[in-house]
Amino acid sequence: MSKTALPLQNVCGTEKKAIKKESLVKLLRWHFGHSDFRGKQLEAIHAVLSGPIPRFYLRVHGLLEFRFRGGRDCFCLMPTGGGKSICYQIPALAKQGIVLVVSPLIALMENQVTALKEKGISAEFLSSSQTLKDKNKIYEDLGSGKPSLRLLYVTPELIATSGFMARLTKIHARGLLNLIAIDEAHCVSTWGHDFRPSYRKLSSLRHHLPGIPVIALTATAVPKVQEDVIASLCLQNPLVLKSSFNRSNIYYEVRYKDLLDDPYSDLCNYIKSYGDICAIVYCLERTTCDDLALHLSQNGISSAGLNGKLRSTILDNWLSSKTQVVVATVAFGLLYYGVDDCRRMQFILGNATKKKSHSSSLEDGSSKKSLADFRQMVEYCEEPGCRRKKILQSFGEEVSSLLCAKSCDACRHPNVVSKYLEELATTTSFRKGSGSSRIYISSASDFNVEERHFSEFWNRDDEASGSEEDISDSDDAVEMAKTAAHSSKTSGRKIQDKIELLQRAEENYYRSKNNTDKQANKVDKNAISGTLRDSGKQRLLNAMKQNQHRFSDLEIDSTSAEKLENDCYKKYEKSGKSFYLSQMASIVRWLSTVSSDELSKRLGNMVGPVTEVVTPGAADYSSPSSSPIVPVVTRVVDEKVSGGIQFAASFSQDTILPPPILSFSEFINSRKASENQPSSSKRQSSDGVRKDLEKKTKYK
Ligand SMILES: Nc1ncnc2c1ncn2[C@@H]1O[C@H](COP(=O)(O)OP(=O)(O)OP(=O)(O)O)[C@@H](O)[C@H]1O
Numbered sequence: 001m002s003k004t005a006l007p008l009q010n011v012c013g014t015e016k017k018a019i020k021k022e023s024l025v026k027l028l029r030w031h032f033g034h035s036d037f038r039g040k041q042l043e044a045i046h047a048v049l050s051g052p053i054p055r056f057y058l059r060v061h062g063l064l065e066f067r068f069r070g071g072r073d074c075f076c077l078m079p080t081g082g083g084k085s086i087c088y089q090i091p092a093l094a095k096q097g098i099v100l101v102v103s104p105l106i107a108l109m110e111n112q113v114t115a116l117k118e119k120g121i122s123a124e125f126l127s128s129s130q131t132l133k134d135k136n137k138i139y140e141d142l143g144s145g146k147p148s149l150r151l152l153y154v155t156p157e158l159i160a161t162s163g164f165m166a167r168l169t170k171i172h173a174r175g176l177l178n179l180i181a182i183d184e185a186h187c188v189s190t191w192g193h194d195f196r197p198s199y200r201k202l203s204s205l206r207h208h209l210p211g212i213p214v215i216a217l218t219a220t221a222v223p224k225v226q227e228d229v230i231a232s233l234c235l236q237n238p239l240v241l242k243s244s245f246n247r248s249n250i251y252y253e254v255r256y257k258d259l260l261d262d263p264y265s266d267l268c269n270y271i272k273s274y275g276d277i278c279a280i281v282y283c284l285e286r287t288t289c290d291d292l293a294l295h296l297s298q299n300g301i302s303s304a305g306l307n308g309k310l311r312s313t314i315l316d317n318w319l320s321s322k323t324q325v326v327v328a329t330v331a332f333g334l335l336y337y338g339v340d341d342c343r344r345m346q347f348i349l350g351n352a353t354k355k356k357s358h359s360s361s362l363e364d365g366s367s368k369k370s371l372a373d374f375r376q377m378v379e380y381c382e383e384p385g386c387r388r389k390k391i392l393q394s395f396g397e398e399v400s401s402l403l404c405a406k407s408c409d410a411c412r413h414p415n416v417v418s419k420y421l422e423e424l425a426t427t428t429s430f431r432k433g434s435g436s437s438r439i440y441i442s443s444a445s446d447f448n449v450e451e452r453h454f455s456e457f458w459n460r461d462d463e464a465s466g467s468e469e470d471i472s473d474s475d476d477a478v479e480m481a482k483t484a485a486h487s488s489k490t491s492g493r494k495i496q497d498k499i500e501l502l503q504r505a506e507e508n509y510y511r512s513k514n515n516t517d518k519q520a521n522k523v524d525k526n527a528i529s530g531t532l533r534d535s536g537k538q539r540l541l542n543a544m545k546q547n548q549h550r551f552s553d554l555e556i557d558s559t560s561a562e563k564l565e566n567d568c569y570k571k572y573e574k575s576g577k578s579f580y581l582s583q584m585a586s587i588v589r590w591l592s593t594v595s596s597d598e599l600s601k602r603l604g605n606m607v608g609p610v611t612e613v614v615t616p617g618a619a620d621y622s623s624p625s626s627s628p629i630v631p632v633v634t635r636v637v638d639e640k641v642s643g644g645i646q647f648a649a650s651f652s653q654d655t656i657l658p659p660p661i662l663s664f665s666e667f668i669n670s671r672k673a674s675e676n677q678p679s680s681s682k683r684q685s686s687d688g689v690r691k692d693l694e695k696k697t698k699y700k
């Protein structure tokens with residue numbers, strides 16, 4: 001039920017007196033029903049209401065010309081749900097005048113304004129979603145001698161318009177502006193996870209509206225972001241307030257993807273087990289976001305992948321519960337941990353560090369920090385010990401693990417977690433450490449693409465990056481191969497070391513594989529199960545049906561889906577589940593852009609499901625410009641050493657026997673042997689990789 005506003009003179013007396021705590025608590029109780037302030041709320045409110053503006057600032061900006069309203073700038077760092085809004089809502093009620101609140105999302109503004117109105121507090125927001133009539137009503141109130149409005153919520157984009165700034169300047173000149181609150185202030189910083197260019201322009205507020213205190217509020221604790229926010233908003237001698245990031249109502253748990261049969265199904269069940277909840281799932285790549293969102297939707301969970309353009313709309317829908325799950329690409333949320341993901345991230349960050357070490361020291365420092373943060377994250381997942389303690393440590397807080405009170409998996413089920421960690425170490429031992437036992441050889445020409453951006457982490461500025469890159473070579477194997485390639489360019493010794501390392505790794509792999517094979521009753525966690533394949537086929541069928549409008553001249557049925565799935569399976573059967581899933585995601589994405597012609601060509605060049613034998617990669621080469629599966633991950637076979645392999649004269653020929661594939665060691669040894677041959681044949685042999693590719697493309 002709505003309440004009348006508490007008359008100001010009853011609460012605060014005249015403006016000139018410092019406002020006492022009791023008066024502010026009275027306001028808090030009357031309007032919000034909270035018994036007392038929590039954390040640093042009161043300090044923040046005192047600062048913006050009564051703290052002095054530094055003398056030099058007054059001199060420099062000639063603020064004495066304006067009616068001095070008092071108040072000190074404040075930077076307020078409180079965790080999500082910590083109660084930051086009160087820090088500017090109470091000042092709006094404690095003084096005559098208006099508090100201007102800058103907020104990044106229309107849904108956030110709407111929610112807050114509705115909640116304030118229900119409490120009898122006069123608040124409005126201005127956004128493009130409003131009618132002209134509504135806007136004019138607000139402007140009329142602002143233009144009147146004594147506006148009734150206490151809080152006005154606006155977007156940073158509106159602030160950037162000259163028309164709105166002119167209105168603000170008038171309100172300011174009439175002495176009606178009390179405080180400027182910049183909510184979600186980390187959006188100012190390019191170091192933050194949610195940079196909004198229009199936030200960067202908010203420093204204009206300081207220049208156009210001098211003498212008005214500014215309070216910046218955020219839950220993002222990274223020191224670099226804090227510094228950036230303070231500098232970018234031109235906060236003057238701000239009171240910096242930081243609250244603890246311990247959230248006793250959050251339970252932390254890590255689920256190990258490598259120990260799960262099907263992480264997607266596990267996630268579906270997990271979300272369903274909580275009923276009608278809102279959730280955010282963070283993924284490494286955009287393709288995975290889209291694919292997971294599709295998978296969840298197919299399982300009856302309304303969800304949306306978060307991409308650049310639709311970002312605000314999706315978040316708005318999520319906040320208003322129209323969408324249950326948002327799948328986004330930022331680390332550190334619910335966490336499903338997979339060693340493959342870890343290696344992928346390690347590669348991406350390592351590469352960025354290498355590149356940035358050649359550029360400015362600032363950039364170099366930031367990428368090293370990213371790498372250090374990432375290592376911290378890996379430790380969080382792979383080391384025993386309280387998760388809460390580790391999270392707080394990363395925010396610079398030293399706490400006892402007793403604080404956790406068994407509200408993380410490591411404290412509640414220490415034995416289970418140690419067992420998982422042991423299993424994880426066993427399951428992934430052949431993939432971890434300095435070497436890798438998964439051997440992938442990529443063709444020489446593939447190595448040349450190292451400058452291409454093949455992950456959004458390298459290409460985040462370019463939202464419109466080519467779809468072909470988006471959907472193709474995003475596998476660990478490619479990345480590992482590129483690492484090897486990079487090293488090979490820099491030093492001959494290094495490549496020798498790398499080759500030896502890979503040979504050793506391969507031996508370990510086969511040794512461990514033999515052991516695994518011997519234990520017939522032991523389940524291979526990375527195997528691609530029949531169920532997984534069935535669900536894969538269904539996903540492809542659904543994706544094709546979703547895009548049916550573009551394939552109107554094609555008959556889309558389960559056979560087409562089986563063909564695509566079968567092709568993917570044939571190629572990734574040995575690489576394992578995670579590669580298979582990743583490639584399936586790529587195909588789904590490809591289906592969302594491919595033309596009817598291309599799909600028909602691709603399907604036409606494939607053999608039917610399961611029973612027939614396919615030349616590995618044949619379908620890929622049939623239409624290299626449009627295929628989602630650029631054959632960068634290939635076991636390269638040297639024609640000479642493989643004993644005269646016969647390639648099909650044309651790829652329209654479906655069923656030919658696959659060539660025998662050499663192991664890495666066999667390949668290297670045969671290459672060494674060929675190096676001892678006369679120079680003409682040596683060159684031919686050492687160029688085997690490139691030759692093989694040329695040979696294949698010749699037939700397309
Ligand atoms: N002093 C208080 N006592 C009790 N509850 C409070 C107090 N201050 C705020 N709250 C409640 O805490 C909840 C979160 O507040 P608020 O939305 O302001 O948090 P926030 O820090 O802005 O979070 P976010 O980072 O998600 O924006 C609200 O339900 C609010 O009513």
Ligand SMILES: [Mg+2]
Nearest residue numbers: 081084085183
């Ligand atoms: Mg908030």
